[in-house]
Amino acid sequence: MTARAGLEGRSTGNRALMLEEPLIFEQDAPGRSGVDFAPLTLDEDRLGGLARRAPVGLPGLSEPEVVRHFTRLSQKNYGIDSGLFPLGSCTMKHNPRLNEKLARLEGLADLHPLQPASTVQGVLELFDQLSHWLSTLTGMPALALSPGAGAHGELCGMMTIRTALEDRGDARKRVLVPESAHGTNPATAAALGYEVDALPANARGRVDSAELKARLDSDVAALMITNPSTCGLFEDEIIEIAEAVHAVGGYVYLDGANFNALVGRVRPGDLGVDAMHINLHKTFSTPHGGGGPGSGPVALTAELSPFAPFPQLVHDETGFRLVEHGPEAAKSFGRLKGFHGQTGMFIRALAYMLSHGGDGLRQVSEDAVLAANYVLARTKDSLSPAFEGGCMHECLFDDTFLEGTGVTTHDFSKALIDEGYHPMTVYFPLVVHGALLVEPTESESKASLDLFIETLRTLAAKAKAGEEALFHEAPRHAPRRRLNETRAARHPRLRWRANAQAAAAE
Numbered sequence: 001m002t003a004r005a006g007l008e009g010r011s012t013g014n015r016a017l018m019l020e021e022p023l024i025f026e027q028d029a030p031g032r033s034g035v036d037f038a039p040l041t042l043d044e045d046r047l048g049g050l051a052r053r054a055p056v057g058l059p060g061l062s063e064p065e066v067v068r069h070f071t072r073l074s075q076k077n078y079g080i081d082s083g084l085f086p087l088g089s090c091t092m093k094h095n096p097r098l099n100e101k102l103a104r105l106e107g108l109a110d111l112h113p114l115q116p117a118s119t120v121q122g123v124l125e126l127f128d129q130l131s132h133w134l135s136t137l138t139g140m141p142a143l144a145l146s147p148g149a150g151a152h153g154e155l156c157g158m159m160t161i162r163t164a165l166e167d168r169g170d171a172r173k174r175v176l177v178p179e180s181a182h183g184t185n186p187a188t189a190a191a192l193g194y195e196v197d198a199l200p201a202n203a204r205g206r207v208d209s210a211e212l213k214a215r216l217d218s219d220v221a222a223l224m225i226t227n228p229s230t231c232g233l234f235e236d237e238i239i240e241i242a243e244a245v246h247a248v249g250g251y252v253y254l255d256g257a258n259f260n261a262l263v264g265r266v267r268p269g270d271l272g273v274d275a276m277h278i279n280l281h282k283t284f285s286t287p288h289g290g291g292g293p294g295s296g297p298v299a300l301t302a303e304l305s306p307f308a309p310f311p312q313l314v315h316d317e318t319g320f321r322l323v324e325h326g327p328e329a330a331k332s333f334g335r336l337k338g339f340h341g342q343t344g345m346f347i348r349a350l351a352y353m354l355s356h357g358g359d360g361l362r363q364v365s366e367d368a369v370l371a372a373n374y375v376l377a378r379t380k381d382s383l384s385p386a387f388e389g390g391c392m393h394e395c396l397f398d399d400t401f402l403e404g405t406g407v408t409t410h411d412f413s414k415a416l417i418d419e420g421y422h423p424m425t426v427y428f429p430l431v432v433h434g435a436l437l438v439e440p441t442e443s444e445s446k447a448s449l450d451l452f453i454e455t456l457r458t459l460a461a462k463a464k465a466g467e468e469a470l471f472h473e474a475p476r477h478a479p480r481r482r483l484n485e486t487r488a489a490r491h492p493r494l495r496w497r498a499n500a501q502a503a504a505a506e
């Protein structure tokens, strides 16, 4: 135990050039500072008695200590800038630096959301252009830009649908959701008070259209479907499915998280979709977390557009305006979020679209699908593909290939860390036993994919050859060994010094 959690014979806790980093507050030396401030001479209180009397308690560090602290922290993050990030369903693609440069332009970055519209016509025009691109790519005329992530987009789309149903005096109670759906789909429906009806998959891993039709009636508000599904498979009966849902007066909500497989090739509006969200941080290369917030604009049909949240962007002879009242917003379900959406992400996404052009975006989806099929084709004899045939932008395996080896999906993914890879998505989707979901994206070169494929094949061979211990001990070379994930989440011990002392005492 001591060897695992503790310093393992090293007195610093460092592992070669991977350096430990205490919390900044643990490094505090009161009174130390990287800057020399002149003594405070101001004696009059300009804050009407509200000025702070006690010190704020900021840690005291010299400039080199601050630089080292943040540099070391930045090196602890494995991100898409460090290496291949095969996290299925997340589309961890390269974030072009051009996007970052444009988002930091003073004229955009320094705007304030409360500025009068007359002073921000440029950025409002940018909203309009982004809407135009998203509308063209989805084949759906209306856009609600404000949702702050995919899950928030789902909430927005489903609130729009609920409002439209209520407007026609037809409140319905059920929402159909395939079993393979991301957890946010049933969570969204349940949060809005709907009863969630889970649809089983057929032997081909697709929504069973016969089963779907059997469950359809005038109480179904919507079907929430993901296409391609979280199994990486195109729902090839989608048109027939959408027609059946419409025939009973329901709506089709598309979870657009997997749009990277379709962008430039298929317009969801042509498939009968009424509302869908687009994760700008997946399909359109804006950063996931870290570099900024997510963004989940929602595309809507003309029929649903009056019910969309405000603010709605209007263009007339006076220019662009964001409308919250009056006839344009009369049927809107209201405000979803403060201000207008994640402007910084809109700039990045539009920069990505403009720099690729329509043909470049089509190439993106083609290359993403090609890369996933390449991984699938070259690993299918070593790992066990969950379904027969090709895939879309991600490939799904079950744990049949690990049967009898004593190695679990969890162990296998931890062994990838020792090889310098972030693990793929594991145990999702739930419809497959011990799922491993790999999404390479279009960003990787063939050489990079080959190395990853070789790693997967070698690890699978080692598991089958009885090298079980290697997996159970993994990760052996990471800064931290395998944690008890439940305990780590519930009782995190963040203080490095306290941890090191506790480990040494154990």
Ligand SMILES: *Cc1c(COP(=O)(O)O)cnc(C)c1O
Residues within 6 Å of the ligand: 089, 090, 149, 150, 151, 152, 182, 184, 226, 230, 255, 257, 258, 279, 294, 295, 296
């Ligand atoms: C990522 C994802 C979501 C949720 O999107 P967020 O932006 O993370 O809120 C929903 N559905 C699927 C299939 C996803 O992959």
